[in-house]
Amino acid sequence: MLAALDPAAGPILADAERQGIAFVRRLFEEWQxxxxxxxxxxxxxxxxxxxxxxxxxxxxxxxxxxxxxxVGRLRHIYVLGSHRHLGVGTLLVRDLLRHAESHFRTVRLRAASPDSAAFYRRLGFAACDDPAATHLIRVPPIA
Known part of the structure; x- marks a missing residue:
């Protein structure tokens, strides 16, 4: 768990901006x-x-x-370009969904690209026809 977006997160912001991905900047602005x-x-x-x-x-x-x-929402999932396809994103999403089990019954998101949409489908998310979300998954409650 992160307690703050401190200087350790700077490389993530820089990487996202180099790739033209705006949602990471929005995360920092909303946090600030x-x-x-x-x-x-x-x-x-x-x-x-x-x-x-x-x-x-x-x-x-x-x-x-x-x-x-x-209803929960996955937000601002980002992995450094140098660390993609190594399972980092999968671990992040699985940990977030595990946390969601005791708080939400559905988790939604908006995929930022076709590649991210495919990533979420591989993790069990279904495409949805909703103006505010592209994908959703039902999360079982912790027994």
């Missing part, structure tokens, strides 16, 4: 303004580390695009 710090019940942000370096991050919020209770 206080509008999203993953602090509400059920919310969390995780980091993936290799040694001392942060190589990936991702969060889980209550879905702000629906008034329906029990």
């Amino acid at each position: 303004s206080g509008s999203n710090r993953f602090e509400r019940p059920g919310e969390i942000i995780f980091g993936a580390w290799q040694g001392e370096g942060l190589v990936g991050l991702g969060g889980l919020n209550r879905d702000p695009y629906t008034a329906e209770e029990g």
Whole structure:
């Protein structure tokens, strides 16, 4: 779990900006303004580390695009380009879904690209026909 977006996250922001991916900048801006710090019940942000370096991050919020209770949203999942296809993203998403089990019954997201859509489908997400989400998955409650 990340307690703050400190200097360790700087390389992730720089990598995303080099690739023209805006949602990482939005994560930093929302964190700085206080509008999203993953602090509400059920919310969390995780980091993936290799040694001392942060190589990936991702969060889980209550879905702000629906008034329906029990719906979470994966947010700002990003892995450094140099660490993709090594299982980092899969571990992040699985950890976030494991956390979601005790807080949400459905988790939704908006895939940023065809490659990310394929990634989420491989992890069990289904495409959905919703203006606010591209994919969703039902999460079983922890027994």
